[in-house]
Amino acid sequence: MRRPRGALLLVLHAHLPYVRHPDDEDHLEEEWLREAVLECYLPLLDLLERLADDRVPVRLTLSLTPTLVAMLEDPLLRGRIGRRIERQQALAEREVRRTRDDPSLHAVARFYQERLARLARLWTDRYRGELVPAFAALRDHGLIELLASGATHGFLPLLRSSPQAVRAQVAVGASEHARALGRRASGFWLPECGYYPGLDRVLADEELRFTFLDAHGLADAEPRPLLSVHAPAFTPAGVAVYARDPEASEQVWSAEVGYPADPVYRDFYRDVGWDLPEDALVPMVGPGRPRRATGFKYHRITGRGMDKAVWEPEPAFARARAHARHFVSRVKERTGALVERMERDPLVVAPYDAELFGHWWFEGPAFLEAVFREAAAAGLAVVTPGDDLQAWPEAQVVSPVESSWGEHGHASMWLDPVNDWIPQALHGCAQLLAPFARLQRETGIEGRALVQAFRELLLAQSSDFAFILRSGTVTAYARARVQSHLSAFLELVRAVRTRTVDPLRLQSLERRDALFPALTLSQFRE
Known part of the structure; x- marks a missing residue:
């Protein structure tokens, strides 16, 4: 066995809730996907391929949730992404003309024009609008390890009163990953890092070997882990659990003291979509349509006040590279101090939402690329859980505690007076579906209706809408989505019971919520 060395385990969790409105080409909430593709996923693919071309060692752990994969596969949504790129390029041309008398603004407008031209080439020519196979190819070439995740990102601790619901989130998530990406995943990203004792058995039953917890989920385990959060432990069911490193998290996540708060970085909130007259936003924002961010x-950022200096791309990207250098040096310093006290590689486990890099923090992709380059130069290993378990197959057995990476480390974001009606409704619906699942009625129009009811229940379980209600952003949309899926579920179950399924209504729901093509009632089991 080789000598221990410090290592970084970098994890990106790529997820968006399922948003698809077939009858509205320009639905506002569909912008979430279009923005993420342009600002996060295309830049991520681009930087990973550039690193590979430059022979920089890359080992990234990446989860792609089933709802995100379903949208990236969807021909209707892919077509809308392509048209959105065209509209944004048209606005870029207008912005270049509008700013020609202001050299500082004009330089930024030209930067956006050139950037959009490259993104358009990537989308159209390099990937032909198909990003899921591109991520699978990076996995096959050894650059990334892909993780499965919950079917619709349900917060599993609040579903445990219905064991079938928990198993369905895990089983459908694992099978959808295998269907779309051509291979079963060995690891599973728990939505919101939500864990409760006994959940490890559900993961083990799906042959999932590892997952991730927030720091206290492992640090407070019984017995206490001897290596704290710097190494995985095994649960009683044999699943390896890796814990988020608090310092690495704060360095990159924190809006107060983290890297993204640096005043040289681009301000997220200030956008011409709010600053310019409506007629100056055509064709990005059509007449009579809601204002929105244009990119x-x-x-x-400049400071906390309203007065903002003009953003300059090159100093901002240089700062991102400097922050990457600091990040790598801190990981080296911290793991170096642990090497002599541990008989295996000390790890810094650094998981983040993928959408942080490029959307919330525009310079984030440049930071990621520089992390890999700096790690290679500094001799810091960057590993995946598969690499780590192969090198160090033995670990302490502990029982992790209930935890999440949400506010206060538990369930308060998803169980609050503004959203506590949701878990109760979900439990009631699961109890209604259970008898049909036991009978496995899946043939004929009634079988189709029951599968669609199952699909509607899964969509209602999404943690995103409860989170939105608690955070107070687009609350009307979130409430309407949950209520719509619950209503459709009850309508379909009632129609099956009375043998009055309306084929046209069923077809309409199947067209609206067109995900998980291989879904079966057998996946809703105790």
Whole structure:
């Protein structure tokens, strides 16, 4: 066995809730996907391939949730992404003309124009609008390890009163990953890092070997882990659990003291979509449509006040590279101090939402690329859980505690007076579906209706809508989505019971919520 060495385990969790409105080409909430593709997923693929071309060692752990994969596969949504790119390029041309008398703004407008041209080439020519196979190819070439996740990102601790619901989230998530990406995943990203004792058995039953917890989920385990959060432990069911490193998290996540708060970085909130007259936003925002972010942001964070200096791309990207250098040096310093006290590689486990890099933190992709380059130069290993378990197959057995990476480390974001009606409704619906699942009625129009009811229940379980209600953002949309899926579920179950399934209504629901093509009632089991 070789000598221990410090290592970084970098994890990106790529997820969006399922948003698909077939009858509205320009639905506002569908912008979430279009923005993420342009700002996060295309830049991520681009930087990973550039690193590979430059022979920089890359080992990234990446989860792709089933709802995100379903949208990336969807021909209707892919077509809308392509048209969105065209509209944004048209606005770029207008912005270049509008800013020609202001050299500082004009330089930023030209930057966006050139960037959009490259993104358009990537989308159209390099990937032909198909990003899921591109991520699978990176896995096959050894650059990334892909993780499965919950079918619709349900917060599993609040579903445990219905064991079938928990198993369905895990089983459908694992099978959808295998269907779309051509291979079963060995690891599973727990939505919101939500864990409760006994959940490890559900993961083990799906042959999932490892998962991730927030720091206290492992640090407070019984017995206490001897290596704290710097190494995985095995649960009683044999699943390896890795814990988020608090310092690495704060360095990158924190809006107060983290890297993204640096005043040189681009300001997320200031956008011409709010600053310019409506007629100046055509064709990005059509007549009579709600204002929205356009991606054309000309100012840097600067400070807490309203006065903002003009953003400058090169100093901002240089700062991202400097922050990557600091991040790598801290990981080296911390793991170096642990090497002599541990008989295996000390790890810094650094999981983040993938959408942080490029969407919330525009310079984030440049930071990620520089982390890999700096790690290679500094001799810091970057590993995946599969690499780590192969090198160090033995670990302490502990029982992790209930935990999440949400506010206060538990369930308060998803169980609050504004959203506590949701878990109760979900439990009631699961109890209604259970008898049909036991009978496995899946043939004929009634079988189709029951599968669609199952699909509607899964969509209602999404943690995202409860989170939105608690955080107070697009609350009307979130409430309407949950209520719509619950209503459709009850309508379909009632129709099956009375043998009055309306084929046209069923077809309409199947067209609206067109995900999980291989879904079966057998996946809803105790």
